[in-house]
Amino acid sequence: MPTHDDPTARAIAPQDAETAPQDAKPPRAQAERRTQAERRARAEAALLAAAARLIAEHGSTGVTLARVGEEAGFSRGLATHYFGSKAALLARLQEEALAEAMAAAAPERSGAGAAEELCGFARGVLDGVRNPTDLGRAFVVLGAEALAGASELTVAVAELDTRTRDWVADVVGQGVTDGEVRAGLDARAFAFAFVGLLKGLVVQAAAAPEAFDVPTATAEAERWIRLALAAD
Numbered sequence: 001m002p003t004h005d006d007p008t009a010r011a012i013a014p015q016d017a018e019t020a021p022q023d024a025k026p027p028r029a030q031a032e033r034r035t036q037a038e039r040r041a042r043a044e045a046a047l048l049a050a051a052a053r054l055i056a057e058h059g060s061t062g063v064t065l066a067r068v069g070e071e072a073g074f075s076r077g078l079a080t081h082y083f084g085s086k087a088a089l090l091a092r093l094q095e096e097a098l099a100e101a102m103a104a105a106a107p108e109r110s111g112a113g114a115a116e117e118l119c120g121f122a123r124g125v126l127d128g129v130r131n132p133t134d135l136g137r138a139f140v141v142l143g144a145e146a147l148a149g150a151s152e153l154t155v156a157v158a159e160l161d162t163r164t165r166d167w168v169a170d171v172v173g174q175g176v177t178d179g180e181v182r183a184g185l186d187a188r189a190f191a192f193a194f195v196g197l198l199k200g201l202v203v204q205a206a207a208a209p210e211a212f213d214v215p216t217a218t219a220e221a222e223r224w225i226r227l228a229l230a231a232d
Contacts (some may be wrong), residue, residue: 040082044092046072047079049134051093056137060090060145090142094156097139114175115229118168118194119222125198126221129205130214140206161199165191172229181229190228197221 050071054063065086066076083089112120128136146154168191175181201221205212 044082048093052134052138055141056134059141097135114171114181115226117171118225122221123218126214126218161195164195168194182231
């Protein structure tokens with residue numbers, strides 16, 4: 001959301017009025033348009049946050065637009081007014097969740113080496129289990145529904161998995177080239193196993209959060225990664 005004034009929205013000084021473009025809008029009208037856009041952006045953000053909370057707690061099946069509006073502190077009809085349908089709301093929520101997940105799925109190469117980069121990624125994913133955002137929790141729930149074929153996220157989850165595997169394979173392949181990863185390791189096969197490991201741990205944590213030991217799971221994940229990559 002923009003926080004700085006748009007330079008094009010400056011008031012036209014009286015001495016410049018005659019030379020101003022004929023289609024220039026009065027500053028007040030421009031300010032009103034910005035205010036309306038800001039209000040809409042804030043309301044949409046609140047509605048999406050409310051939808052994320054509800055889905056994280058109850059799944060998407062029982063979530064209605066009216067309930068989302070009430071949860072956000074607005075009228076029952078505002079979510080319908082802004083998004084039109086539940087499918088459109090879920091699509092927008094998916095976009096937001098995917099943007100957050102994609103940013104984590106393919107971070108910039110740090111140059112720390114394959115093992116350190118992959119262990120760091122695993123720590124980040126599992127730390128998200130320890131301190132999840134509502135959006136992150138909703139994404140896990142929708143992902144689980146997608147696995148059961150009950151969510152429109154199926155294609156999006158597959159895209160996220162592919163992007164993550166591509167990044168992992170790139171890290172491993174560079175490690176083989178640099179001699180820090182054992183020669184002959186199949187980078188693509190490792191990537192499938194790596195993503196499967198982390199997804200399995202996240203699903204377990206979502207199913208039984210009280211029983212899930214994040215430090216132990218993290219330590220074991222790191223041990224497996226280092227053993228699998230260790231050069232001869």
